[in-house]
Amino acid sequence: MTTSNTKSFPGLEFKLSQISKDPPSLLVTVKNNSPSSTFTFLKWGTPLDPQALNLGVFKMVDASTGKEVKIDHLMINRKMPPSRDDLQEVEPGTEQATEIVFDKPWMPDTNPAKYKVKVEGEFKGGWESPVSEVKAKDLKAYSDSSFANRAFASEETMLVVE
Incomplete structure (x- = not known):
């Protein structure tokens, strides 16, 4: 995802992979493809944010109907300035990952389903x-x-719900 006003973070790549169908869960991985640079970023508003499912970071489309799943967004008040716990370091050639469980009230209750x-x-x-x-x-x-x-941005992945 690149627009005329923004560029991507050089060397960082997000990947999604399913790790559970019940409950539906994805492993979100950020990889540093740089051979020599260590990067640190603020987790707020990224898939590594503990509130990521509430912030509109994830985009979902029902694979059978093509309809976008409406995801409720919450307004989060943050303590300023950010703390060190709000930072994520990724050294060259390494990756950091977190599990995201799709268990929010906005999640469609159709089972089985694919998104x-x-x-x-x-x-x-x-x-x-x-x-x-x-x-x-x-x-x-x-x-x-x-x-x-x-x-x-990440590539699209399939989330299968049983």
């Missing part, structure tokens, strides 16, 4: 450095960081 799922959005902040080098002043000015507002 095409992808993630897309923008990083709120990011740095080409290890988390240990991100200073308190950097956290306060996260929206001015070198990789703020950079787009992310």
